[in-house]
Amino acid sequence: ASQHRLWPEIDRISMEQLRYARLGVGEGGWQLFAEDGEMKMYKREEEVNGMVVDPLKACHVVRGVTGHEMCHYFFSPDVRMDWETTVEQMTVIETIADDTLVFLQVHKRIWPASQRDSLFWSHMRQVPDHNDRDGHDIWIVCNHSTENPGFPSNNGKCVRVSLTVCLVCQTFIDPPKEGVPITRDDITCKITYCSVVNPGGWAPASVLRAVYKREYPKFLKRFTAYVIDQCKDKPIMF
């Protein structure tokens, strides 16, 4: 991947998003807008050219799965349609490396806005986490809009959104007694999901804010439940 023309951008944005995800929600005007057990969802109200682009930051703690497993299922095109219910079509239009793909997705239309599509690179990597006392690695998936002359935006019926998304996961293990193998009961995964989606064309602010408020909690709950269910009978992927 390192010789691909997009690599410098992929590397820079992935690391920027990792730092951004690890910033707390104490500063920066984040407002808590949804809570469900361990899941806390924050947003900032922002508009660009009159369009709602409210950044979102969700923090969650999931027991019984590792950060590697969370990122594996989030990244994998093979299972995307099993959990991503707001997408109508998904295509991998370029394979930059086994951990870096370019996706084209057509999203389900949200009335009265016109249908959207998204074209983005998706990169997964493990980041050694030196400054955390538990010393557990961090896994990240970063999705960021990109252009491709073969798939021009706003040509057909869809308005092209622009997005930057990251899923940052850190695994914590309660070590069982000496010599006792680790089970899923000893594992906890701390997740930070960040996203900024620019709708790409005008849509009523009230409608978009209602969509964001409804869809994001559903989205994260569904995804994490899917990973727990997929992993429960499988060997642990550390």
Ligand SMILES: O=S(=O)(CCO)c1ccc(-c2ccc(C3CCCC3)c([C@@H]3C[C@@H]3c3ccccn3)c2)cc1
């Ligand atoms: O995490 S991902 O990378 C997973 C890969 O699929 C991702 C998540 C969400 C989106 C997304 C795309 C379009 C829209 C809107 C904008 C105007 C009309 C459609 C939204 C709005 C935020 C709301 C939303 C949130 C969650 C799920 C669906 N809808 C979100 C794209 C990628």
